[in-house]
Amino acid sequence: VPYTHFISLPISDIDVQRRVKQFQDDVAREFLRDVDCRTFVDPGSLHITVGMLRLLTPAQVAGAIEYLKSLHAQIYDILGTRSLVVNIGRIKAMEQNPAKARVLYTLAEDFEASDNRLQRLCAFLRESFTNAGYIDEKRDLTIHVTVIKARSSERAEGTRSCAGINAVPLLKKHDMLSFGTCRLGQVQIARRFLHTESGAYESEGAVLLP
Numbered sequence: 001v002p003y004t005h006f007i008s009l010p011i012s013d014i015d016v017q018r019r020v021k022q023f024q025d026d027v028a029r030e031f032l033r034d035v036d037c038r039t040f041v042d043p044g045s046l047h048i049t050v051g052m053l054r055l056l057t058p059a060q061v062a063g064a065i066e067y068l069k070s071l072h073a074q075i076y077d078i079l080g081t082r083s084l085v086v087n088i089g090r091i092k093a094m095e096q097n098p099a100k101a102r103v104l105y106t107l108a109e110d111f112e113a114s115d116n117r118l119q120r121l122c123a124f125l126r127e128s129f130t131n132a133g134y135i136d137e138k139r140d141l142t143i144h145v146t147v148i149k150a151r152s153s154e155r156a157e158g159t160r161s162c163a164g165i166n167a168v169p170l171l172k173k174h175d176m177l178s179f180g181t182c183r184l185g186q187v188q189i190a191r192r193f194l195h196t197e198s199g200a201y202e203s204e205g206a207v208l209l210p
Helices: 014-030 058-070 072-079 117-131 168-174
Strands: 005-010 038-040 047-053 084-093 103-110 144-150 153-155 158-160 178-184 186-195 201-208
Touching (some): 047 186, 058 117, 084 144, 103 117
Antiparallel strands (some): 038 144, 084 178, 186 201
């Protein structure tokens, strides 16, 4: 059964989105002009994924939203009632071999390096939803923001799988690129594949952050 929703920390800062779009435009011209199986993530949909969910009925959706809201006080305890400000930057490949990369992402890190509140918040949400039976993922939590993906390309003779993107020259130039800082404003239960007019994923329900 495919995943239907995910726990999201959306990145809605306009300046960060604008810088990501500029980066995408630059690398499309300079590095990926002849790669027809790359796809750029809509800057309006940028987010940190905490965990994937299978919510197959309205009752399951309502239950996940209610559970998220029940964690409100603990979320505020982790954040200390202070705004969660993060740095967005440094391009990485998800795969060990960047010459055959399928996901390129940027890191999201606490503005104050010693703070560690973003990691603690994400780990708390992941563990809580896992213990409640909503998350069944076994892979480790990696806090990141996807900006480019490799995908199967459509050809007249049918769909052709993509071997990946050679990201080596791209990473060499943009490894330390910064997209700026932003405040994370909420934790959402977001729906996959459905977007608002701004490009953001549709939210089923959320807890606002300080």
